Amino acid sequence: xxxxxxxPKQLVRSAIRAIHTNQPLMIWGGPGLGKSDIIQGLQHIRxxxxxxxxxxxxxxxxxxxxxxxxxxxxxxxxLMKWAPPSELPSAEVAAKYDLxxxxxxxxxxxxxxxxxxxxxxxxxxxxxxxxLPDNVRIFAAGNGAGHMGxxxxxxxxxxxxxxxVHLEVSYDDWQEWALNHNVHPDIIGYLSSKxxxxxxxxxxxxxxxxxxxxxxxxxxxxxxxxxxxDTDSYEQRAEIASAVGExxxxxxxxxxxxxxxxxxxxxxxxxxxxxxxxxxAKEISARxxxxxxxxxxxxxxxxxxxxESDKGISPKFVAAFNNAVRFSYENFQPxxxxxxxxxxxxxxxxxxxxxxxLQADLVQVMSxxxxxxxxxx
Numbered sequence: 001x002x003x004x005x006x007x008p009k010q011l012v013r014s015a016i017r018a019i020h021t022n023q024p025l026m027i028w029g030g031p032g033l034g035k036s037d038i039i040q041g042l043q044h045i046r047x048x049x050x051x052x053x054x055x056x057x058x059x060x061x062x063x064x065x066x067x068x069x070x071x072x073x074x075x076x077x078x079l080m081k082w083a084p085p086s087e088l089p090s091a092e093v094a095a096k097y098d099l100x101x102x103x104x105x106x107x108x109x110x111x112x113x114x115x116x117x118x119x120x121x122x123x124x125x126x127x128x129x130x131x132l133p134d135n136v137r138i139f140a141a142g143n144g145a146g147h148m149g150x151x152x153x154x155x156x157x158x159x160x161x162x163x164x165v166h167l168e169v170s171y172d173d174w175q176e177w178a179l180n181h182n183v184h185p186d187i188i189g190y191l192s193s194k195x196x197x198x199x200x201x202x203x204x205x206x207x208x209x210x211x212x213x214x215x216x217x218x219x220x221x222x223x224x225x226x227x228x229x230d231t232d233s234y235e236q237r238a239e240i241a242s243a244v245g246e247x248x249x250x251x252x253x254x255x256x257x258x259x260x261x262x263x264x265x266x267x268x269x270x271x272x273x274x275x276x277x278x279x280x281a282k283e284i285s286a287r288x289x290x291x292x293x294x295x296x297x298x299x300x301x302x303x304x305x306x307x308e309s310d311k312g313i314s315p316k317f318v319a320a321f322n323n324a325v326r327f328s329y330e331n332f333q334p335x336x337x338x339x340x341x342x343x344x345x346x347x348x349x350x351x352x353x354x355x356x357x358l359q360a361d362l363v364q365v366m367s368x369x370x371x372x373x374x375x376x377x
Contacts (some may be wrong), residue, residue, distance in 0.1 A: 034214065054101045054103055060110045067118065197211055291332065298344055326359075
């Protein structure tokens with residue numbers, strides 16, 4: 001029977017509910033989906049508290065006695081007591097925060113004896129003489145048995161101490177994340193038309209490298225690294241293959257070859273370039289790369305103008321946005337114009353008004369041809 005899966009955004013909402021209800025949550029999913037990153041991102045959700053700490057506990061590195069603590073002699077009473085491991089939040093540490101998340105990452109990679117030692121900690125919130133502070137919440141994550149990781153079957157008593165959710169890849173959620181984390185435009189442009197290549201894990205393949213949200217993030221840093229574009233094509237493809245695998249590397253390299261013929265986003269936003277040669281960059285994914293690059297540049301202009309003045313939308317940003325809209329409208333498919341608006345107004349939350357800030361002829365075009373697309377943006 002197939003599992004009910006949830007997207008990264010749905011996982012965030014499920015995690016927030018688990019925090020409010022104080023219920024341990026186990027997150028299952030394939031490698032590279034971003035399970036750990038999603039939990040780490042909870043510290044930025046202000047509704048959970050201003051002071052949040054994530055404590056990552058890798059039980060796969062523990063022995064059963066490590067979790068219980070180190071025995072020592074209480075000479076005053078002649079009794080043996082246990083000093084809990086420093087990786088567990090003490091009352092003093094927890095008191096400094098509104099919320100502490102104890103994250104048992106790769107839980108099912110721990111040996112069965114260590115998982116058994118975690119029973120009491122997860123359900124009863126204590127182990128030996130150690131007691132979890134009241135503001136601590138427990139999360140765990142792991143790969144399933146079919147994901148080729150080093151895993152052990154989770155004992156039923158421990159499994160029953162968690163609620164369980166299964167994470168799936170979501171291109172829309174990833175794209176929103178990527179746009180807000182400056183993932184290389186070539187990657188976002190490529191995956192806009194090759195969504196199926198965002199996650200290509202096959203447990204039966206012998207390839208060490210394969211495409212996941214994590215490995216695309218690795219590749220983004222490589223593409224941004226100094227001098228990468230100056231290396232020869234073979235070296236570039238080898239670097240790309242090192243992150244996402246040989247199969248995708250050829251297709252992605254070809255995409256970048258098309259994208260290289262497009263104008264620089266700064267030239268479009270300044271009004272220097274207004275027309276696109278239809279003979280270059282015929283692939284929509286390459287054009288999407290340019291739209292993403294323009295969005296990054298627009299966001300940079302907006303942030304710079306906000307530092308200089310807090311009077312709202314600056315004339316410099318308005319001029320650049322008008323040039324971007326006009327260029328996109330005259331040269332690109334309608335869906336790319338919508339990507340521009342959605343990214344700037346929704347993903348970046350820049351409070352720009354179509355009727356107030358666009359030039360009159362562009363307002364008319366948007367009203368006549370794009371009204372149904374802009375609804376809700």
